[in-house]
Amino acid sequence: MAPLFFPLINGKLTHMADTQLIKEKIDLAQLVQEYVPLKKAGIYYKAPCPFHREKTPSFMVNAEKQIWKCFGCGKGGDIFSFVQEMEGLDFVEALKLLAERAGVKIDTYRNEIDKSQKNRILEINQKAAYFFHHVLLEMPASKGAREYLENRGLKKETIDQWQVGFIPDQWDLLTQYFLKKGTGVDDLVAAGLTIKKDAARAGQGFYDRFRGRIMFPIWDVHGNVVGFTGRVLVETENSGGKYVNTPQTLVYDKSRVLYGLNNAKTEIKSQDLAVIVEGQMDVIACHQAGMKNVVASSGTALTHEQVKLLKRYSPNIAMAFDADKAGVAAAKRGIDIALSEGLNVRAISIPEGKGKDADECLKKNPQVWFDSVKNASDVMDWFFAMAFANKDVSGPKAKQQVADELLPLVGLIPYAVERDYWLKQLGDRLGTDVSVLRDDLKRFDKEKKINNQTDKKPDATKTVPLDTLNRLLQRLLMIWISHPDYVNAQWPLLKIKTFDGSVYQHLYETIKNQYNSHSQPTISDWQHFFGDSELAEEFENLKMLAVIEPGETADSDLKTEGMKIITRIVDEWSKKRRKEIQFQLAQAEQSGDKEQAQKLFAELQNI
Numbered sequence: 001m002a003p004l005f006f007p008l009i010n011g012k013l014t015h016m017a018d019t020q021l022i023k024e025k026i027d028l029a030q031l032v033q034e035y036v037p038l039k040k041a042g043i044y045y046k047a048p049c050p051f052h053r054e055k056t057p058s059f060m061v062n063a064e065k066q067i068w069k070c071f072g073c074g075k076g077g078d079i080f081s082f083v084q085e086m087e088g089l090d091f092v093e094a095l096k097l098l099a100e101r102a103g104v105k106i107d108t109y110r111n112e113i114d115k116s117q118k119n120r121i122l123e124i125n126q127k128a129a130y131f132f133h134h135v136l137l138e139m140p141a142s143k144g145a146r147e148y149l150e151n152r153g154l155k156k157e158t159i160d161q162w163q164v165g166f167i168p169d170q171w172d173l174l175t176q177y178f179l180k181k182g183t184g185v186d187d188l189v190a191a192g193l194t195i196k197k198d199a200a201r202a203g204q205g206f207y208d209r210f211r212g213r214i215m216f217p218i219w220d221v222h223g224n225v226v227g228f229t230g231r232v233l234v235e236t237e238n239s240g241g242k243y244v245n246t247p248q249t250l251v252y253d254k255s256r257v258l259y260g261l262n263n264a265k266t267e268i269k270s271q272d273l274a275v276i277v278e279g280q281m282d283v284i285a286c287h288q289a290g291m292k293n294v295v296a297s298s299g300t301a302l303t304h305e306q307v308k309l310l311k312r313y314s315p316n317i318a319m320a321f322d323a324d325k326a327g328v329a330a331a332k333r334g335i336d337i338a339l340s341e342g343l344n345v346r347a348i349s350i351p352e353g354k355g356k357d358a359d360e361c362l363k364k365n366p367q368v369w370f371d372s373v374k375n376a377s378d379v380m381d382w383f384f385a386m387a388f389a390n391k392d393v394s395g396p397k398a399k400q401q402v403a404d405e406l407l408p409l410v411g412l413i414p415y416a417v418e419r420d421y422w423l424k425q426l427g428d429r430l431g432t433d434v435s436v437l438r439d440d441l442k443r444f445d446k447e448k449k450i451n452n453q454t455d456k457k458p459d460a461t462k463t464v465p466l467d468t469l470n471r472l473l474q475r476l477l478m479i480w481i482s483h484p485d486y487v488n489a490q491w492p493l494l495k496i497k498t499f500d501g502s503v504y505q506h507l508y509e510t511i512k513n514q515y516n517s518h519s520q521p522t523i524s525d526w527q528h529f530f531g532d533s534e535l536a537e538e539f540e541n542l543k544m545l546a547v548i549e550p551g552e553t554a555d556s557d558l559k560t561e562g563m564k565i566i567t568r569i570v571d572e573w574s575k576k577r578r579k580e581i582q583f584q585l586a587q588a589e590q591s592g593d594k595e596q597a598q599k600l601f602a603e604l605q606n607i
Contacts, residue, residue: 019080019095025102028066028079035086035266050266051075051085086269087221088312097222118250121191124183125217125225125251128193131177132165132215132228141168145214145233152281153363158288161263162216167230169212172205192227192246210244216280218246219262221309227252229259229280229298245298255303258310259283259296267293268313275348275373276302276310276319282358289362291370302334307341318376320348320358335379339412346376380422383409388429399430403437408444469572472565473504479562490562498573574607581607 029045032038038045038061049059049070058072069076075085083094099105136142136149136159145166149159158164167174175194179185185206188194197205213230220226227246235242246252258276260283261268268274275294277283286294297306310317317338321331331347338345354368355361361369377385387405391398406426413419423441427434479486499508581604588597 022095022098022102022104023066023079025104026079026098027063028068028082029061029063031079032061032068032082049073049075050270053270086266117187117190120187121249121251122224122226124178124187124191124193125227127178128174128191128228129163129165129215129217129225131174132167132217133160133163134165135168136164136166136215139166139168142166148214148233152359153288154284155288158284161287162284164284165215165217166233167208167210167213167215169234171207171211174208174210175206190249192249192252209246213244216259218252218257218259220251220257221261221265223262224251226257227254253305254298254300256305256309258306259298260287261295261309263287264293264295265313268295268310272314272316274310274314274317276317277358278321279357279359282320285359285362286369289366289369291373294358297334301331302337304337304341307334307337307343311341311343315342316344316346318346318348318373319379320350320372336409336412339379339409340414342414345379347379347382348372348376349382380409384425384429393430399432402426402430403432403440407437407441411441411444469498469569469576470502470504472569472572473499473502473508476562476565476569477504477507479558479565483558486559486562490559490566497577498569578604578607 029038032045032047036047036050036059038047039057043062043064045061045063046057047059047061048054048057049072051070052073054072059068059070061068067076067078068082077085079098080091080094083089083098084091087094087097089097136145149164154164172194175185175188178188178193185194189196189206193209194206195209197207210228210230212234213232216229216231217225218227218229227249229246230244232240232242232244245254248254259280264274264283264287271293273293275286275291277286277294277296279296279298283294283296286292295310319331319335335345350356350358350361350372351368355364358369361372383406387402391402393399393402403426406422410419410422410426413422423434423437426432427437430437476490480490499505502508581600585597585600585604588594588600
């Protein structure tokens with residue numbers, strides 16, 4: 001009998017034995033217990049169904065057969081289908097999540113070094129969260145931080161649940177703590193907790209990114225600590241911004257994380273509503289008050305990735321944001337994405353004088369906040385109210401201004417019936433025929449398509465087959481990235497112009513600048529230098545290629561290979577440039593441009 005396989009996992013077929021091993025290592029009842037309280041009933045466990053609201057428990061777990069069934073909504077299955085339903089994942093994603101939990105290795109597609117560093121960073125973040133939390137609760141130096149949190153109304157159990165912490169204002173307290181425990185400083189830098197000093201200005205050494213701050217761990221949806229937000233306790237001239245966040249790392253991408261989603265996802269699914277507030281304290285205050293379906297965008301507009309993440313748990317969101325121009329503008333950017341993804345969006349308006357945000361409103365009167373969420377208006381009603389506020393739309397110009405403000409938003413709605421409803425509403429309020437608005441809407445659709453085409457940036461390294469020269473340039477950069485110490489010996493042999501016009505020109509120029517400021521740059525130097533720039537991904541791709549495609553040359557011979565590659569690069573570039581000049585020379589002679597012809601001829605002679 002042929003072996004049974006499940007779908008491809010990143011290019012590798014997964015054998016059925018892998019899934020069986022996962023089932024043996026993870027107890028279904030224990031897993032379900034993390035989402036909903038179970039009550040023992042013989043070989044079964046029962047509970048209210050986590051997928052629909054009910055008064056009488058109809059959700060059953062068979063502990064012997066490792067299966068579950070809801071006799072209310074009819075859903076059922078095994079450990080994989082349960083995680084798919086609860087987390088909004090497809091089978092492949094659920095399999096990978098459970099395999100990691102069970103310690104079953106099925107994911108071999110990824111570079112092992114990169115994966116290992118990700119695991120080390122996650123472990124460092126977890127230990128750092130414990131360190132910050134312990135310092136807050138136990139250290140005398142944290143008295144001011146404890147008083148601050150008490151004044152903000154946080155209970156002891158809330159501080160424990162959210163692992164709120166503190167770090168005193170010392171230069172390298174956390175870094176020294178980890179170094180004494182044997183953690184490598186490069187991993188601390190890669191985790192974003194430690195910063196390497198600029199050797200040109202401050203000498204050698206490292207210091208903590210977070211100092212003198214209340215610390216909020218940031219979890220991904222699965223409960224891994226991926227980063228931190230630090231709020232300054234006492235603002236001084238040298239304390240930096242009010243909030244400092246972990247930079248982008250191998251495990252943290254702010255556009256893909258919503259603060260509190262790991263604690264809120266079950267309630268969001270149960271309530272069929274996600275409440276989105278601005279900051280960490282707003283989320284914590286809401287959960288403490290009993291509203292547990294609340295997450296934060298951390299002061300930024302919602303991204304495509306965050307909207308798709310929320311969509312796993314509910315198509316309904318209610319957003320609270322500052323009513324000033326900046327707050328409205330940021331909210332609009334996120335709402336645009338949510339509407340285009342088909343989400344039902346409502347706007348939360350806190351009555352004037354009752355608090356500027358959820359946290360402040362809850363302190364003054366919790367019921368006002370709960371009522372504000374309950375009475376949140378459809379976001380299109382909210383947009384209409386703002387567009388028509390204090391406007392006389394009797395004249396044609398005023399009508400067009402309102403139409404120009406609202407039509408792009410109506411056009412984002414992906415459902416024809418709903419979109420048509422709002423067009424009719426706009427037509428009635430403007431006294432304009434709907435057919436005219438539909439024609440005007442086409443103008444915005446056309447402009448949007450043009451803008452989308454303009455905004456798309458071609459990724460030359462992925463979409464364009466590399467010619468001989470670019471392949472050689474790629475290989476040289478791979479050697480330099482994996483062995484930065486070879487740059488010093490090879491740099492003088494390379495003609496600068498060889499990178500001009502290549503797909504790696506900008507990356508090369510950036511590396512060159514970094515090389516000029518560091519006599520012997522390391523991989524960490526370059527990673528820190530790229531930061532969140534557009535070149536960071538290109539750099540990471542080459543770094544991974546250097547491991548995946550090491551070539552047949554031993555590490556000890558790579559320096560020699562690099563020098564040979566440079567010779568070939570110069571030859572290839574010279575051939576290519578000669579052809580270009582010969583073509584340009586023919587054109588100059590044909591047009592009678594003698595001056596240009598002489599310049600080109602002189603350049604040709606010097607190649």
